[in-house]
Amino acid sequence: MSSVPLSHILFVSTALFFIGMYGLFTRRNMITMLMAIELILNSVNINFVVFNKYLYPDKLDGIFFVIFIITIAAAEAAVAIAIIINLYRSHRSIDVENATEMKW
Amino acid sequence: MISAFILGAGLLAMTTRKIFRSAIWLLFSLIGIAALYFWLQVEFIAAVQIVVYVGGIVVLIIFSIFLTQQSDKEMPKQPLRRIITSTLAILFGFGLTFLQIWKYNFQPTTRSFDWTVSKIGSQMLNTAAGGYALPFEVVSMLLLAAMVGCIVIAMKAGPQQPPSKHKESEQSKKTIPQGFQFAEHENEKIVSLQEKTGGTSQ
Numbered sequence: 001m002s003s004v005p006l007s008h009i010l011f012v013s014t015a016l017f018f019i020g021m022y023g024l025f026t027r028r029n030m031i032t033m034l035m036a037i038e039l040i041l042n043s044v045n046i047n048f049v050v051f052n053k054y055l056y057p058d059k060l061d062g063i064f065f066v067i068f069i070i071t072i073a074a075a076e077a078a079v080a081i082a083i084i085i086n087l088y089r090s091h092r093s094i095d096v097e098n099a100t101e102m103k104w
Numbered sequence: 105m106i107s108a109f110i111l112g113a114g115l116l117a118m119t120t121r122k123i124f125r126s127a128i129w130l131l132f133s134l135i136g137i138a139a140l141y142f143w144l145q146v147e148f149i150a151a152v153q154i155v156v157y158v159g160g161i162v163v164l165i166i167f168s169i170f171l172t173q174q175s176d177k178e179m180p181k182q183p184l185r186r187i188i189t190s191t192l193a194i195l196f197g198f199g200l201t202f203l204q205i206w207k208y209n210f211q212p213t214t215r216s217f218d219w220t221v222s223k224i225g226s227q228m229l230n231t232a233a234g235g236y237a238l239p240f241e242v243v244s245m246l247l248l249a250a251m252v253g254c255i256v257i258a259m260k261a262g263p264q265q266p267p268s269k270h271k272e273s274e275q276s277k278k279t280i281p282q283g284f285q286f287a288e289h290e291n292e293k294i295v296s297l298q299e300k301t302g303g304t305s306q
Contacts, residue, residue, distance in 0.1 A: 006226065012111065012207065016133075026190050028182075031127075031168060035126065039133065042133075042134065045137075045153075046137065046140065049146055053146065055211075056213075057217035057218065059243060062132065063148070063149060064236050064239075067149075067152065070152055070156050070245075072246065073156075073157075074156055075246060077161045080291065081167075085258070088258050
C-alpha cells in the first residue's frame, strides 16, 4: 500500500495543478474559471495529505490545513457564484472580457 | 488507475466546450480525488471531500450554470494562439516543477500514519501550543462573513426582474438604498433585542 513512492503521487498532484492552470489560462467563462480554481485547490490538498502521511506521520497539521482549505474553498465558491449571478443579471453575460467595469 | 481517472476527467473538464459537460467531468475528477484519499487510508478527509465538494460545490456550480445560460449552447472557440502559448507555458512549468520533485530525494518514514477523528477534534479545539483553536474561530467568522456577503450581493438586484437591460440597471441603482435600509432595520432590531434581553437580565 505504502510501497508507492511519494514522488508518484506528487506527479499526479502537479499534473492536476497544471491542468487547472491551463483551464485558467484558456477559458474566458467565469464559471469554468471557478472550476479550474477548484481543481488547483484540490491538487494542493492532495499534496498536504501526502506530505503528512509520508513524511510526518506522527503529526496532524496537514489534515488541519486540508480541512481549512476545503472550508475556505466552499465559502469562496459561494461568494464567487453570487457575484457571477449578479453580474449576469446586469450584463447578460459572464465573460471576463465583458466585465471590465466594476461599478455602475 | 485512480490517477489516470483523475487526470483524464480533469483534462476533459478543462477542454470540453460544453459547459455542462465540463461541470460533470469536474464532478468525476473530484470523486476520483476522494477515491485517492480512501486509497491513502485518510477516510475522514475523503468523507469531507465527498460531502463538501461533490455534494456542495458541484451542485452550486450546476445551479449557477442553469441560471446563467442554456446548457446546450457551445462556448466560442478559443483562438489558437492562446491555446498554443498556454500549453507551452503549462508544459514548461510542469517540467520544471516535476524536475525539482524528481531530483529531491524524499526520505519517507516507515512509521504508520495514525489519526483518529477524536485526535483531530481534540487538537482542533486545543488552546495550548500546537492547537488549532484560533484558526478554527477565524474560519467560523469567515464563513459567517461569506454568508452575510452572499445575502447582501443577492439582495442588491431586487426581487422582481424587469424585462429590458437599461431598466434593470436603473432598478439595481434604486434598490441599493433599500438593501442598506433593510440592513439598518435589521441592526436596529438586533439592538432593540439586545436591550430587551439586557433589561430582563437586570
